Structure formats: C-alpha cells, structure tokens
Amino acid sequence: MSALRKLFRFHGGVKPDYHKHASTRQPIAGTPIPAELVIPLHQSIGGPPRPLVQAGERVLKGQRIGDADGNVSSAVHASTSGTVTAVEMRRMPHTSGLSALCVVIKPDGRDEWIARQSFDFRNASPTETRDYLRDAGVVGLGGAVFPSHLKLNAGKQGRLDTLVLNGAECEPFITCDDVLMRERGEAILKGAAIMREMLAAGRVLIGIEDNKPEAIAAMMAAARAAGDDAIQVVAVPTRYPAGGAKQLIRVLTGIEVPHGERSTDYGVQCFNVGTAYATHDAIALGQPLISRIVTVAGNVGQARNYEVLFGTPMRDLIAPCAPLPDSDRVIMGGPMMGFRMPGDDVPVVKATNCVLVGSDALFPPPPPEMSCIRCGECAKVCPSDLQPFEMYWFARARLFGKAQEYHLFDCIECGCCAYVCPSRIPLVDYYRFAKSEIWAREVEKEAADQARDRYEFRLLREEREKQEKAAKLAAKTAAGREKAAAALAEAEKPARTPEEEAKHALIAAALERAKAQKERAHPENTSNLSPEQQAEIAAIEARRAEIREQAKPHLRADD
Amino acid sequence: MALGAIVLGGALGYAAVRFRVEGDPLVEKIDAILPQTQCGQCGYPGCKPYAQAIAKGEAEINQCPPGGEEGIHKLADLLGREFKPLSAEHGIEKPKAVALIDEQTCIGCTLCIQACPVDAIVGAAKQMHTVIAGQCTGCELCLPPCPVNCISMEPIAESVESWKWKYPVFKLTPSRKEAA
Ligand code: SF4
Ligand code: SF4
Ligand code: SF4
Numbered sequence: 001m002s003a004l005r006k007l008f009r010f011h012g013g014v015k016p017d018y019h020k021h022a023s024t025r026q027p028i029a030g031t032p033i034p035a036e037l038v039i040p041l042h043q044s045i046g047g048p049p050r051p052l053v054q055a056g057e058r059v060l061k062g063q064r065i066g067d068a069d070g071n072v073s074s075a076v077h078a079s080t081s082g083t084v085t086a087v088e089m090r091r092m093p094h095t096s097g098l099s100a101l102c103v104v105i106k107p108d109g110r111d112e113w114i115a116r117q118s119f120d121f122r123n124a125s126p127t128e129t130r131d132y133l134r135d136a137g138v139v140g141l142g143g144a145v146f147p148s149h150l151k152l153n154a155g156k157q158g159r160l161d162t163l164v165l166n167g168a169e170c171e172p173f174i175t176c177d178d179v180l181m182r183e184r185g186e187a188i189l190k191g192a193a194i195m196r197e198m199l200a201a202g203r204v205l206i207g208i209e210d211n212k213p214e215a216i217a218a219m220m221a222a223a224r225a226a227g228d229d230a231i232q233v234v235a236v237p238t239r240y241p242a243g244g245a246k247q248l249i250r251v252l253t254g255i256e257v258p259h260g261e262r263s264t265d266y267g268v269q270c271f272n273v274g275t276a277y278a279t280h281d282a283i284a285l286g287q288p289l290i291s292r293i294v295t296v297a298g299n300v301g302q303a304r305n306y307e308v309l310f311g312t313p314m315r316d317l318i319a320p321c322a323p324l325p326d327s328d329r330v331i332m333g334g335p336m337m338g339f340r341m342p343g344d345d346v347p348v349v350k351a352t353n354c355v356l357v358g359s360d361a362l363f364p365p366p367p368p369e370m371s372c373i374r375c376g377e378c379a380k381v382c383p384s385d386l387q388p389f390e391m392y393w394f395a396r397a398r399l400f401g402k403a404q405e406y407h408l409f410d411c412i413e414c415g416c417c418a419y420v421c422p423s424r425i426p427l428v429d430y431y432r433f434a435k436s437e438i439w440a441r442e443v444e445k446e447a448a449d450q451a452r453d454r455y456e457f458r459l460l461r462e463e464r465e466k467q468e469k470a471a472k473l474a475a476k477t478a479a480g481r482e483k484a485a486a487a488l489a490e491a492e493k494p495a496r497t498p499e500e501e502a503k504h505a506l507i508a509a510a511l512e513r514a515k516a517q518k519e520r521a522h523p524e525n526t527s528n529l530s531p532e533q534q535a536e537i538a539a540i541e542a543r544r545a546e547i548r549e550q551a552k553p554h555l556r557a558d559d
Numbered sequence: 560m561a562l563g564a565i566v567l568g569g570a571l572g573y574a575a576v577r578f579r580v581e582g583d584p585l586v587e588k589i590d591a592i593l594p595q596t597q598c599g600q601c602g603y604p605g606c607k608p609y610a611q612a613i614a615k616g617e618a619e620i621n622q623c624p625p626g627g628e629e630g631i632h633k634l635a636d637l638l639g640r641e642f643k644p645l646s647a648e649h650g651i652e653k654p655k656a657v658a659l660i661d662e663q664t665c666i667g668c669t670l671c672i673q674a675c676p677v678d679a680i681v682g683a684a685k686q687m688h689t690v691i692a693g694q695c696t697g698c699e700l701c702l703p704p705c706p707v708n709c710i711s712m713e714p715i716a717e718s719v720e721s722w723k724w725k726y727p728v729f730k731l732t733p734s735r736k737e738a739a
Contacts, residue, residue: 429727451595
C-alpha cells in the first residue's frame, strides 16, 4: 500500500539522462540455451567456490557445481542440463581480461531439473536457513553480489524495524528491476515476506524511483493483493544515485548510517528486489539461482530485457538486439558505474544487471584531464558526503593513508563527482586505483605478518630443540653422578638390621653368581691371540680413547 | 563485483592509518616496513636482525632487495634519512615468486625443509616434499641445498582477485592524420 509519507533527502546526487524507455517497451524475453555455457566459479564476494564436478560428468539443471568456500562465499549451479566438457581457466567478465576457473557445460537441450523441493524455513533454525540460501547461491543482484545469507541476520537486537526493498534502479539504461517489478511483483513480495520473517522486521518499505510509474502501480497492486498493511510501496524522487543502499535508507527512513557502520545497528536492512525474487525461488520453489534478468541496451536497435542463464556469452544476448555497426565496446552495468568488458565473449554472471553496448558516438571519449581548480562542485554532488577533490589529490600523489583519512572506502564509485567536474578529471579512476593499491598492501601486510610469525616460531622451535638436547645430555651425566653419589652414601650408611643384612646377602650372592656366569661366557675370540693381534687391538683401543678425549670439549660446549 | 570491494572496503576501514605503529620501539617500526621474506640478502640472518642493525646505525637502508624502492622510501621517511637507490651488491628487485618442487625429481632428502626460514615446505625423509605456496616468501634459500636441483622459482601470476586498477594516465593523442 502506498501512503503519503514524509521522505528525506540524501546529500548531493545528479540527474543524468535516463535512456530507460527503449528497453521497457517489450516484456522480458527468454534466451535460447547457448551452444556452450561457461560458468565462472567465483561469482560473488568472498572465497572462490571449490569445483564439485569433473570433465565428462553429466549435470542437471540446478545441480550444485561449486561449493561455497567457508561461510563468506556462495555456491554456484549448472544453469541447464548437459555434460561438463572442462573445468578450466576462461576469460572472466572483468575489466582486467584475466581468466579464472570456470565450469564449461555442453547443454543437452533437455533442460532437465534436479528434484526441486521447497524449504520449510519456518521449521528450520535461522542458521539452517542461511546455510540453505548459501548453498542455493543467492547473492545480491543489484550488482554487488554480496552473499545474501550473511545479510539475513537481524543483528544485535534479534529484530529489525524496517526491511527496505530497493527498486529504485537509478542508473541510466538499466531496467531489469523495473520490468521484474512490472511482471513478477507477487513473487518479489513473497520473497520479501520470507526475508521479513527471517529478520523479524516490523515493516517492509519498497522504494521505487518515480520515473517508473508502471512498476509502482504493479507493485502496489501486488501489495494490495497480498493484503499486508506492513508492506508499503513508496515512490521516491528520481535522482541518481537514489538506488545506493545508504541513500535509499536515508530517503525512506531519514536514518543516516554513519561512516563505517552497519545499517542493521540502526534497525534497517536493504535488499534489491531481484534478490527478494531469487530468495522466493530458492525457498518456495527449491530453485537455486541459475538465471537473472539482464538489460541489453545502448548502441543497439532493439533494447530489451532477457531472462538469461548464467554462463551465456554476452554476444548471444547482443546479437538479437541488432547492435549498430559502430559499436566497439561492451560495458557490464551502466554508464556511471559499469565496467568495460575485455570482449563480447565473456559470460553473463550473477553481477550482470546490464550489458551496455557502446560506441564513440554514444559515449564520447573523455576530453583531456585538466588540473583541479578546487571549485568544490564534486563535494556538492557527492551522495556519500565526501570531499572528492581531497581524495583525488591524495590518490594522485599516492598518499593512500591520507586518502583513507578522507573516507575513501565510503566512496560508492557512483561517478557523480566525475560527472560534474569542470576539469573533466576521471575521479573515480583515481579512487579505484587507490583502493586496489590499498587492498594489495593489506594483503601483502598480512602475508608479511604471517611470515614474521612463522619465522619467529621457527627460531623458537630451534632454540627449544637445542635446549632439549642439552638437557638430555646433562641428564645422562647427572644420572652417572647420582649413581656414584648413591654408592658413596651406601658405604657410609650405618649398620643394617639383621633382616636387611639377610636380604643383602641374598642379593650379593645372586650378583656373585651372575658375575661368575658372565666370566664363564666370556667371548673366546680375544683369548689365544698372537702378539701382533694383541698389538693391533691395543692400537685400536688407544685411537678410541683419543677420539673420546677429542669429543669431550664438544659435548661440554653443547651442555 | 566492484561494489562488493567497496562493502569489504568499509570493513577494512582505515588500514593505512591502523598500520602506523605508534609508540613502539624503533626496531619494531623498521621491522614492520621490511617485507619479512627472511632471505638474508641484506647481509643479516633475517629481517629483524637487519632492522636492529639499521636502528643502531650499522647498516644502510638500501640493502633489502625484496622491499625494493618503495621499502627504501618508507625507511627513509621513518628515519629521516636520504633516499638511496637499492644497493646493487645486495641484489635486484624481482617480481614476487614462490618455490616449486618438481615432484618427479625430488628424492626426499629434507635439506630444503631445514633451509626454509618460515617452515613452508612439508615432507619427511624419503618422502616427496611440497611447498605450501601461500606461506612461501620467495626467499630462494631452499634452492642451493637441493642436491638434485629440483626446485624452481615460479613468478606469481596476476589473478582477477589480485589485479589492480592502473594509475590513470591519459595519453595525448595527436590530431588524426589526414588519409595519405
Ligand atoms: S569538481 Fe573537479 S575541478 Fe572542481 S574541485 Fe572537484 S575535482 Fe576539482
Ligand atoms: S564517486 Fe565517490 S567521491 Fe565521487 S561522488 Fe560518488 S561517492 Fe562521492
Ligand atoms: S633482504 Fe631479505 S632478510 Fe634482509 S630485510 Fe630484506 S627480506 Fe628481510
């Protein structure tokens, strides 16, 4: 239900051209199963999943092919049935153009599902439900691909005030959430209801930018049909980046989550509408995340939204959209925050909300950068309330510590600052550079700390071993000394009692017998020796004694 | 995925700020800058002894090849000394690498295990040995003792995770030439 409610304003923001109309004229279309699916194992934040299949194995649609590596990770699944042809390095949908481990599947065309079963989350513990979602591969579909199970945690209080569903979709060209809300509002709300129960959230606020009247109407109708007063659809003013989590929370609730703090500490958690949809798929239908809605737009004749199986090459999506002949680049994401792809052969992954085809005409190359005139325009538009020109200055000078003091890591890379900069400085490029340098240093630092610990432990161990050896040696000599001392004490002991005397005599007799026996058993090979042999033995004994003598100082040094 | 990096970045917080070791003795501060490769190229049996020598003024700040120019700059800043290029007699700065044992050739003699300063090699007598790549500092100390020369240094390849955004440089492109 929509209500007239007081909305708040986030700092800054810009109003770029939206270009959203072209891709919303037609409903979501399916895509044919491609000839080959290349499914990267690492598609979310956190540890890269471990492959569960080998070349030659047959897999079913929805079968887990990559197992979450620890809890901060998320599983991946086969998006159709077929045969695994390889588990190998393939080029990733990443600006670097580098490769990573992928499961390559040759589809059999049957699209045969695994046995699907809904998950009874009401009779499961929160941990079990979270594990289930992790193994179903549910991650944030707004582009951040943060594992959702980690966010479905009510925090310290065990309950939240507000669950925010993010349908703002503020970035130009991208309309995947818009069409999803228009066509599948009911499932989104069911997913939201599951999330709300898990978080024990009081209300659900669905924020949608007011340039999407159809989506707002559809979601309102769905909310009415659900008949739940706690769910409210709220139209928010269209201003980029209203779809940033912190920005949307601010607009809807007025809460300003401070630098470096979690929204759950303020009773709010925020999910993308696509993530709610995927949660419903996983829990109610037993379908892991194997596809998503992707907008294909930009320099194409026919922009449109497709439901795409993960692993589908981007070029398979672009082809039916009639790319214009001057197209020369593919961007994953939108023009403000997107990433240039190394080619159109890379696969669609969970993070792919939009495949944007570009050309010099559509996105003219940036004019040469000029020096910063410290006009402060960038700070006026920064939605994170930062001072972009200061961060730029320090990033440029590679003074990374300084850049961090200006809250570099609170920058959401929205690009507003670069958008308004009169000197056309590619500010975000500097922030990305600085952030990745700081990250690399953090990793190096950690490795160095570990190496230091291991080195010091080794020194300690060597020292300990040396001492143990010395102690053993000392113990040996000490034992000898003790024996001597004991014998001495024995001799000086006062006269024994008769019983003791008798015992002693017995022992002495036994010893005497043993000695006699030993003498009788004396080896015969040293008797009846020739004088030469005797001399030889004597020489050997002398050498032995000499060596023993030489070894003595070492033994003592070791002591 | 970039956004995720930002999320984690928030958790990371003020790494560089945090790293500043305040109030610690000088040796610790110097040791914190040294790369902990423990390779001995500086002429001391490890990073800590070199740190101690620098603190006492017995060693120059440009003797650590793994630390490279950046390390020397940091030491110069910390100690208020002048920057000097890396001393050639101590070695050259190389891309980071890890040791790899050729498992076919290894005879299991344990000599490399004894040489490794950070216990990054596992194995037992007459058993094939393996380097735990994540713990190898690339010091190369295991190379000379190996009687069958089966250890090689493999440079660490760049991965999607370790890739870094480049410093933004914009080439000045000359105005387009007319068709000849
Ligand atoms: S808008 Fe550009 S020129 Fe103005 S202060 Fe910011 S970085 Fe400098
Ligand atoms: S890119 Fe970062 S610094 Fe620039 S406006 Fe956005 S949040 Fe602020
Ligand atoms: S040269 Fe090697 S041992 Fe010496 S400080 Fe550098 S890394 Fe440490």
